[in-house]
Amino acid sequence: MEACAAVEKEVDRLTSKLTSLHEHEQRSLEEFINAIQDIKRELSEAPADHKLSSTQVMTLNQSLKRIRDGVSRISTEHKDLHSSVSKVGKTIDRNFISDFTAVLTEGACEGEDNQRLLNEVICEHFLRQGMLEIAEALNEDAGLNLSQERKEPFLELHRILEALKNKDLGPALQWAEMHRERLSEENSSLEFRLHRLYFIHLIRQGNICQREALLYARNFAPFASQHARELQSLMGSLLYLREGVENSPYSHLLEPIYWQEICDVFTKDACRLMGLSVQSPLSVCIQAGCQALPPLLSIRQVMLQRQVAGVWSNKEELPVEIDLGHHYHFHSIFACPILRQQSTHSNPPMRLVCGHVISKDALSKLSNMNNRVKCPYCPVEQMPSEAKQIFF
Numbered sequence: 001m002e003a004c005a006a007v008e009k010e011v012d013r014l015t016s017k018l019t020s021l022h023e024h025e026q027r028s029l030e031e032f033i034n035a036i037q038d039i040k041r042e043l044s045e046a047p048a049d050h051k052l053s054s055t056q057v058m059t060l061n062q063s064l065k066r067i068r069d070g071v072s073r074i075s076t077e078h079k080d081l082h083s084s085v086s087k088v089g090k091t092i093d094r095n096f097i098s099d100f101t102a103v104l105t106e107g108a109c110e111g112e113d114n115q116r117l118l119n120e121v122i123c124e125h126f127l128r129q130g131m132l133e134i135a136e137a138l139n140e141d142a143g144l145n146l147s148q149e150r151k152e153p154f155l156e157l158h159r160i161l162e163a164l165k166n167k168d169l170g171p172a173l174q175w176a177e178m179h180r181e182r183l184s185e186e187n188s189s190l191e192f193r194l195h196r197l198y199f200i201h202l203i204r205q206g207n208i209c210q211r212e213a214l215l216y217a218r219n220f221a222p223f224a225s226q227h228a229r230e231l232q233s234l235m236g237s238l239l240y241l242r243e244g245v246e247n248s249p250y251s252h253l254l255e256p257i258y259w260q261e262i263c264d265v266f267t268k269d270a271c272r273l274m275g276l277s278v279q280s281p282l283s284v285c286i287q288a289g290c291q292a293l294p295p296l297l298s299i300r301q302v303m304l305q306r307q308v309a310g311v312w313s314n315k316e317e318l319p320v321e322i323d324l325g326h327h328y329h330f331h332s333i334f335a336c337p338i339l340r341q342q343s344t345h346s347n348p349p350m351r352l353v354c355g356h357v358i359s360k361d362a363l364s365k366l367s368n369m370n371n372r373v374k375c376p377y378c379p380v381e382q383m384p385s386e387a388k389q390i391f392f
């Protein structure tokens with residue numbers, strides 16, 4: 001925050017300098033233009049055979065000199081501005097540390113496999129954002145050779161969303177019908193919402209679409225029990241087709257909010273069905289990183305100053321707990337009650353026969369010579385091999 005404030009101060013200084021310079025220039029240039037126009041007018045008004053007196057020549061030369069000096073002064077002031085602009089650049093360099101390697105896990109971005117993974121994540125992000133050309137260019141440049149099956153879910157998602165944004169319900173309805181069974185397993189209201197939007201589109205047109213709207217209402221049959229109240233309200237709106245639904249107690253149905261929410265509902269449900277996360281993993285990582293980096297960089301600095309850099313040796317665990325808020329809670333975590341450490345891939349939680357859970361490391365530490373382990377919470381004795389790994 002301090003860094004931003006420092007840069008902002010410098011930018012403010014530059015903007016006020018620029019504004020005052022601009023005003024000054026504007027004023028001087030107007031003055032010069034007026035002076036030149038005056039001279040031109042006087043010259044044109046003079047009779048053809050008029051000869052300039054020496055006083056007139058002197059005044060003319062003086063005005064020309066004044067204008068020339070003024071213009072060169074403006075250009076010097078403009079050049080001075082360069083130093084102020086470059087000062088902003090220097091302030092940015094000074095205030096923002098661009099070297100994050102100190103807090104990077106060793107080798108995280110090195111090696112062919114890691115590079116490929118990184119490129120794949122970036123490519124998927126572009127696909128997800130609908131930046132298909134960029135994704136394709138990266139796919140080719142980085143030699144990723146992403147298969148069509150891998151790209152297809154993103155392409156389909158994007159195609160349907162684009163249609164929805166253009167108020168075309170067709171592709172989304174087709175998709176929802178195709179996946180009706182799985183959507184209902186997930187308790188999704190997507191298909192109902194899509195039909196409702198089409199129905200609203202019909203009743204908006206008034207009496208001429210009455211028959212069509214009534215026929216279309218048959219599509220609501222499978223949703224009758226689940227969305228009874230909404231259906232009552234939709235059917236009620238049919239009574240006002242003659243006067244126009246916009247003048248009826250059902251005018252809320254015409255609000256644009258339904259179109260906004262359908263894109264969100266579709267993205268959420270489609271991502272769940274396709275096994276994709278709703279938010280781009282890359283954006284989540286970057287946002288979380290932006291929050292986590294400043295405290296990590298400062299703790300690194302403190303460690304270096306006190307020469308205790310070795311404390312941060314467990315690369316899978318951060319030296320301090322960083323609370324990113326509930327937005328970033330995606331799954332449960334397990335902290336071993338014995339070792340008081342958060343579980344990791346190499347040290348996962350293990351469920352003992354008695355039902356108590358401890359970490360794998362704790363389990364092997366508690367095992368005795370006879371390859372038996374006594375649960376630290378209840379005295380049940382068991383074999384360490386009987387414990388089962390738990391996945392969250």
Ligand SMILES: [Zn+2]
Binds near residue numbers: 352354356375377379
């Ligand atoms: Zn136990």
